[in-house]
Every structure is written in C-alpha cells, then in structure tokens.
Amino acid sequence: MTISMNLNSPTLGQNTGFKPRTIRPMGVSALYGLIGVGNSLFAVDTLRGFLLKIDPKTDNATVVNPDLTLAFRDVTGLAVWENTLWFTRGREVYYCPQVIAGNSIVNLEPLLFLELPYAVTGIAVWESTLYLACDRLASILVYSRNTRQEITRFHSPGIGVENLTIKNEELWVCDREEQTVYCLERGTGETRFSVLTPFESPTGLTFYTDPETGEEVLYVAYAGDELYIRDNPSSYEQFQLAKRDRTFIHPLYFHYNESEHYATSNGYLIEMSYVEELEPLDAVYIEDLEWRIALPSNTKRQKVVEVSYIGIPFREEIEEGEKVAVFRFNPLTSTERLIFGWKALLEVRSIKYQINPRQVENIPRLSPDFPQKYLVDDDHLAMNTAIVQEAAQAAIRNETNFLRQLLSIRNYVYDQLSYSLTSKIENPDVVLKRGIGSCGEYVGVLLALARLNGIACRTIGRYKCPQFADRRGVSLEPEYNHVWLEFYIPGFGWVPMESNPDDIQEGGPYPLRFFMGLAWYHIEIGKGIRFQRLTNQGVDVDREKVSVGTLAINHVRFTILDELPAV
Numbered sequence: 001m002t003i004s005m006n007l008n009s010p011t012l013g014q015n016t017g018f019k020p021r022t023i024r025p026m027g028v029s030a031l032y033g034l035i036g037v038g039n040s041l042f043a044v045d046t047l048r049g050f051l052l053k054i055d056p057k058t059d060n061a062t063v064v065n066p067d068l069t070l071a072f073r074d075v076t077g078l079a080v081w082e083n084t085l086w087f088t089r090g091r092e093v094y095y096c097p098q099v100i101a102g103n104s105i106v107n108l109e110p111l112l113f114l115e116l117p118y119a120v121t122g123i124a125v126w127e128s129t130l131y132l133a134c135d136r137l138a139s140i141l142v143y144s145r146n147t148r149q150e151i152t153r154f155h156s157p158g159i160g161v162e163n164l165t166i167k168n169e170e171l172w173v174c175d176r177e178e179q180t181v182y183c184l185e186r187g188t189g190e191t192r193f194s195v196l197t198p199f200e201s202p203t204g205l206t207f208y209t210d211p212e213t214g215e216e217v218l219y220v221a222y223a224g225d226e227l228y229i230r231d232n233p234s235s236y237e238q239f240q241l242a243k244r245d246r247t248f249i250h251p252l253y254f255h256y257n258e259s260e261h262y263a264t265s266n267g268y269l270i271e272m273s274y275v276e277e278l279e280p281l282d283a284v285y286i287e288d289l290e291w292r293i294a295l296p297s298n299t300k301r302q303k304v305v306e307v308s309y310i311g312i313p314f315r316e317e318i319e320e321g322e323k324v325a326v327f328r329f330n331p332l333t334s335t336e337r338l339i340f341g342w343k344a345l346l347e348v349r350s351i352k353y354q355i356n357p358r359q360v361e362n363i364p365r366l367s368p369d370f371p372q373k374y375l376v377d378d379d380h381l382a383m384n385t386a387i388v389q390e391a392a393q394a395a396i397r398n399e400t401n402f403l404r405q406l407l408s409i410r411n412y413v414y415d416q417l418s419y420s421l422t423s424k425i426e427n428p429d430v431v432l433k434r435g436i437g438s439c440g441e442y443v444g445v446l447l448a449l450a451r452l453n454g455i456a457c458r459t460i461g462r463y464k465c466p467q468f469a470d471r472r473g474v475s476l477e478p479e480y481n482h483v484w485l486e487f488y489i490p491g492f493g494w495v496p497m498e499s500n501p502d503d504i505q506e507g508g509p510y511p512l513r514f515f516m517g518l519a520w521y522h523i524e525i526g527k528g529i530r531f532q533r534l535t536n537q538g539v540d541v542d543r544e545k546v547s548v549g550t551l552a553i554n555h556v557r558f559t560i561l562d563e564l565p566a567v
Contacts, residue, residue: 003256005218020217020251025054025061029245030223033078034204038103039211043221049073064105071110077123088120114148122163133162154189157182159509163204174202178513195254195265196350196519198469223247255567267349267564268520275310275341276552280334289332290535294526295323296344301351302524311340322526353495353516360402364490374456381448382429392452409449414503414510442499443483456488462531465521465558476558
C-alpha cells in the first residue's frame with residue numbers, strides 16, 4: 001500500500017491559478033497553530049497575540065482580533081470543529097462558540113474550557129473528543145468535550161513541542177525538535193508512518209482544501225530565527241552579525257511505501273559540483289597516475305539525473321557497484337596547475353524508514369561474506385582496546401533486540417561525547433577518553449561499538465548541501481564535509497543513521513529524526529567505497545608518501561534549482 005500527497009498531481013494548479021507554495025505573511029514573528037476555514041488559513045502570531053486570517057494565494061494577512069491580542073498572546077495550539085474555535089495557552093484550553101461565518105472568524109469571546117497541571121502546546125478536535133499535546137508528560141491527552149474528563153492518553157511520538165490536526169481517522173502530529181510529521185491512528189495513537197519536514201522547527205499543521213478545485217494540501221507552519229548581516233550606518237562597525245525572526249507556511253508532500261518500509265517527503269533538484277585545484281605542496285613526479293573520485297549514488301531517495309566533467313574529461317568505472325570518475329595524468333608533476341572534477345544533477349528527497357523493534361525479532365543471520373567486510377576493524381577503530389570493548393558491553397547492557405541495541409549504542413555515545421570540530425580524526429579509544437568528537441569521530445566510535453556487538457555497519461557521506469531550501473538558483477558552499485553511517489538489517493537492507501546531529505542536549509532525551517532517516521540535504525556519494533584514492537598502474541599510491549591533501553585543494557558548490565514531489 002502507498003499513501004501520497006504530491007505537487008505533481010496531474011490536476012494540481014491546472015486552470016485554477018492555485019499551486020501550493022511558500023506563504024510568507026508580512027509583519028509576523030512566530031506562527032503557531034494552523035487551521036483552514038473556507039478559502040483561508042488561520043494561525044496565531046504567539047509573540048504579538050495576533051489571530052491572523054491568511055490568504056494562501058497572496059500572503060495577505062488580516063488581524064482578526066485587534067481588541068483581543070492579550071488573550072491570544074502565548075497561544076500555541078489552534079483547532080476548529082463545526083462553528084467553534086479552540087485554542088491552548090499555557091495550561092489552559094479555551095473555546096469560542098459560534099464564531100465561524102463563511103471564510104471568517106467573528107465575535108470572538110474566549111471561554112475557559114479546562115485548566116491542566118501542565119502546559120499543553122497543541123489541540124485537535126473531532127466531534128466530542130479533544131486531543132491535547134503535552135510535552136511535559138510526553139503524552140497526547142484525550143478528553144471528553146461533554147464531561148471535561150480525561151478518557152485516555154497516547155504516548156507522544158517525539159520528544160519535543162508538538163502540534164496536532166485531524167484528518168478523518170488519522171491524528172497528525174508535528175514535532176518541533178524532531179523536525180518530523182507523524183501520522184497516527186486516531187483511535188489508538190499507534191504511528192502509521194512519519195516523514196521529515198524540509199525545514200526546521202515545525203509549529204503547526206493543517207489539511208487545506210481549495211474550495212474551487214477540491215485539491216487538498218498539507219500545510220506546515222515554521223517558526224524560528226536566522227542569522228543575517230545587519231547594515232547599521234550609525235555604528236562604528238557598520239556590518240554586524242544579528243538574528244531576526246523567520247516564520248512561514250510551506251506545503252509538505254509525502255509518499256508512504258508500506259511494502260518497502262519507508263516514507264519520503266519534499267525533494268529538490270540540486271546541481272552539485274566537486275572540483276580539485278591541483279597545487280602540490282611538495283615536489284612530485286608520478287608516471288601513469290589515476291585519480292579516482294567517487295560519484296553520487298543512486299538510492300531510494302537520491303537519483304542521479306546526469307553527470308559531466310569539469311576541467312578535464314574522466315573515464316567512468318564501476319567499483320563495488322558504485323560509479324567512479326577516473327582522471328588520468330601521465331605524468332603528474334608538481335609544476336602542473338589544473339582544475340578538474342565533476343558536476344552532477346541530482347534529485348534528492350528526505351527519507352524515513354518505518355521499521356519497529358517487533359519487526360526485527362526474528363531476522364535471519366548475516367550472509368557469510370558480511371562479517372569479513374562489516375564486522376572487522378578495517379579503519380583504525382581500536383576495537384581491540386580495553387576502553388572500546390568495555391564501552392561496547394556497557395552500551396547495550398542486557399538488550400537483545402537488534403534495533404534497541406543500536407539505539408542504546410547511539411544514546412550511549414551521545415552520553416559520552418560532546419560535538420566539536422577537531423583538527424584531525426582520532427581513533428575511538430582516544431575519542432572516548434577525550435569526551436569530544438567531530439562527526440567523523442562519532443562515526444568511528446559508533447562503528448566500533450556496533451561491530452563489536454555483531455551489527456554490520458559502514459561509513460557513508462560525503463557532503464551536506466547548506467540547508468536553505470528556499471534559496472533557489474544561488475550558489476551554496478559548505479564549510480566542511482560530513483559523514484554518517486548505515487547499518488544492515490538482514491531481510492530489510494541498509495538503513496541510515498546520522499552521526500552527531502541528534503546529540504542536541506546533555507543527557508537526552510535524544511530525537512529520532514535521523515535514526516533510520518536522512519534529510520533532503522544529505523548527498524550520498526560512493527556508498528561502501530573510498531571517496532578518493534590515487535593509483536599507479538592499478539596499485540594504490542602510498543598515502544604516507546603522497547596524499548590527496550598534499551596535492552590539491554577541493555571546492556564544493558551546490559545550487560538548488562527546484563522543488564520536487566515526494567516520489
């Protein structure tokens with residue numbers, strides 16, 4: 001079974017002038033909660049207390065409550081059922097009866113419905129049932145509208161501040177920290193599937209149906225801040241680094257492939273260029289040198305549309321199922337100055353695998369060739385040292401379930417390490433003693449502990465596109481490379497896990513957004529093989545004598561060209 005909501009619908013936008021897009025109301029600071037009424041969207045600017053009527057076609061926003069802004073300040077949840085508006089503010093739940101008139105909300109007179117011991121951040125209403133999100137209790141509370149008593153509660157799918165909406169028998173949840181939207185069974189709270197959002201900090205969601213066409217779109221609101229260069233001519237330092245509010249509404253597209261256990265969401269057409277600038281540091285002369293650079297991979301979430309050369313042509317070869325660009329120099333000398341590399345046009349999407357611990361209780365054994373490749377110390381993992389072996393045992397304790405073991409290892413590493421850029425990659429034993437690691441060092445520790453516990457895994461990378469999905473046609477250059485890992489589940493295949501980005505707070509809890517998931521900006525290159533290597537007459541050049549780092553400077557550039565459907 002598949003479930004999809006895509007912008008490539010054959011009827012979407014035809015002859016109507018309506019096509020889902022980013023909505024940016026002017027003069028607002030932080031949009032929370034989101035509902036659709038008629039042909040309008042409504043959201044709350046929680047900082048100013050504005051209840052806003054928003055036209056999704058023009059961005060025009062009207063303040064509906066000019067005399068009641070104090071009553072709506074700090075409101076985070078918004079819902080509507082029939083003619084009644086509901087909202088949450090701190091520990092209180094309010095309702096405004098008989099306020100829906102066509103496309104408008106009128107005659108607002110908030111009435112207190114319920115006061116709870118803890119703050120509730122989101123609300124959804126279906127007939128006589130209220131659903132309230134409470135991050136303090138890590139629960140979605142289910143209340144009766146008639147008795148004002150709790151009926152039951154569901155465990156929250158994420159760890160952060162959540163907002164809610166309902167579509168028929170489904171309860172939809174967005175989680176600010178998880179950067180995720182979940183589809184739950186409304187009656188049981190069981191998660192059907194989840195998808196990553198293309199932007200950080202989702203703060204509201206609703207299904208909007210265009211009244212003219214009947215086309216349905218899942219809109220998600222986002223609220224946060226962004227850095228910018230402030231031009232202040234009155235200051236001695238005219239250009240200053242500052243922060244400003246950033247809030248908007250954007251459509252979320254999703255595709256759930258139940259049979260293959262994954263869901264994808266908003267994709268982007270990206271041009272990526274990788275170039276080496278040849279500038280040897282030392283005298284060098286090598287006859288018949290082949291410079292091998294891995295090319296982007298084709299995966300369930302990433303499609304290579306085309307690849308071309310930059311500077312000098314290359315020969316394409318296949319290495320362990322992955323494509324490699326081979327540049328030949330005959331000879332390579334220290335007096336040469338060249339620029340060479342490749343340019344790739346890629347379709348990339350976010351992916352989230354939908355596999356739970358129950359599904360891996362009786363997985364088959366690894367195939368005979370896997371232990372020799374993915375359970376050994378083949379990259380300075382220090383797996384024979386006491387500190388690494390003790391950590392491998394402490395990480396899983398008595399856990400026997402495959403997925404829970406891996407999650408325990410991840411959480412253990414997050415407890416032991418703090419993220420920091422480092423000048424070089426140290427071995428896992430050194431990193432564990434130091435307690436600080438870069439993304440590559442996180443990967444090394446995770447690989448070592450997982451392999452010692454019989455979990456086949458490998459390093460994956462190599463770059464992340466700067467995370468500005470709304471900046472089209474602009475050159476974006478990452479400051480550094482990035483690596484993560486994949487683990488192998490027999491019967492399912494290779495599944496991704498990020499290295500350090502989910503290590504967001506001391507002692508946890510840690511989000512699961514990138515456990516079995518990757519965002520659209522992760523670019524997979526040369527999976528399972530080395531990204532670059534030099535060979536001379538088919539034999540690897542000794543890296544102690546000549547390395548890529550002493551021969552050239554690399555340059556990486558991304559350009560986001562367009563947004564794509566989820567499939």
